[in-house]
Amino acid sequence: MSGRGTSGADFLLRNVENALPEGELERKLEEGRPLRVKLGLDPTAPDIHLGHTVVLRKLRAFQDAGHVVVLIVGDYTARVGDPSGRSTARPQLDPEEIDRNADTYRQQAFTVLDPDRTEVVHNGEWLDMKAEELFRLARTATVAQLLERDDFAARFAAGSPISVLELLYPLLQGYDSVAVRADVELGGTDQLFNLLLARQVQQAYGVPQQVAITMPLLPGTDGVRRMSKSEGNYVGVTEPPEEIFGKLMSIPDDVMPAYYRLLLDRDVDPALPPVEAKRALARELTAHFGGGEEAARAAEAHFDRLHVEHEAPEEVEDAMLPEGETVHLPALIADLFGLSRSEARRLLSQGGVKLDGEPLSDSDLDVPAERLRDRLLQVGRRRFKRLRGGPS
């Protein structure tokens, strides 16, 4: 098999950060059978974001080349609750919630994956093992080895807590690979250690070892940290089109190349001015995840209206004025937009509150209801309400 076309190793290894051991993927491909390509997802948070799709897209490439994806839903690992980091308060999810998350996960994963070439399994099927078996697994690696992992090493050096359970995680993940007979496992670069340790576990269990392939991590919309739900710098694949478009427009220019390469498999067109390149990116991804060309066009129009023209959106929700001759503005704003009155007052004094485009000030605390009726109230840049009703 040559490295050309869309099924060879060269193609499959485009954009990958690591593919270890060297040359191993090529050897497996030469066997000429469909490879079992594993990805594990922990259904702790219910949403897949663009960062996940980097890996999913690569899996899709494998599928298109005739291979099979084994999606492991980490229902069991989620139930145990990964205490990583310092948050001890992390609640253990109940089974129902995990099932729900797993469902949405699967659904969302199929925005990229080909369902016909995907096996979905739950690791609860095999991880709910007897202590005896767990001990066997626990013998396959040493503490020193586990402490090699960068984040463990750093935390250990800093005297930060590391729970035994955390230490066990890589082994459980490795056991998944044994259970599904993985030929290849994909993950972000942060998974490299786990992917390689899985090989060791596989060896100990006498099954063929997998190839560890890692993809670069997609920077979040802040352009600094990796995209992650908990950092709030993510673009979810099921978000409304306007959100997807808007969030993508907010990424810093210098991470655009990474977005292009990892999400669209191509480079930024150097002939395009940055804004246009960013629009093209936003348009394309919005079309893919946000419901097609039409939705993308609408989202872009919405964006232009709001952020370029600084006008109110086409459709503004109505809000009822309270009873009474005069309206206490901080109270109204607080009620309408879920703020505290102090926050509302602050916005007012900062010129962040506008009535039909005219800024109000903090001398406008109590206003006659008729001055408000049927007017457009804008709070900050993006929040609007059309004021209706009130005393007649």
Next chain:
RNA sequence: GGGGGGAUUCCCGAGCGGUCAAAGGGACCAGACUGUAAAUCUGGUGGCUCAGCCUUCGCAGGUUCGAAUCCUGCUCCCCCCA
């Protein structure tokens, strides 16, 4: 089992008897500017009937005119030695 360290406002992290609603950074919000919800700059970020008042510094008490800061007990966390 023994010893040591720690719990502060959304997060990290200063404060160590009054001048503390509490430094600084992050995050977030607003304003200016702009090709953008980028960058940059400025301001803001406990609540309220807002030139004042009220509630916050793990929990419960205590000392003091006055405590996030001192004392006692409790809870939780971390590290080290065995």
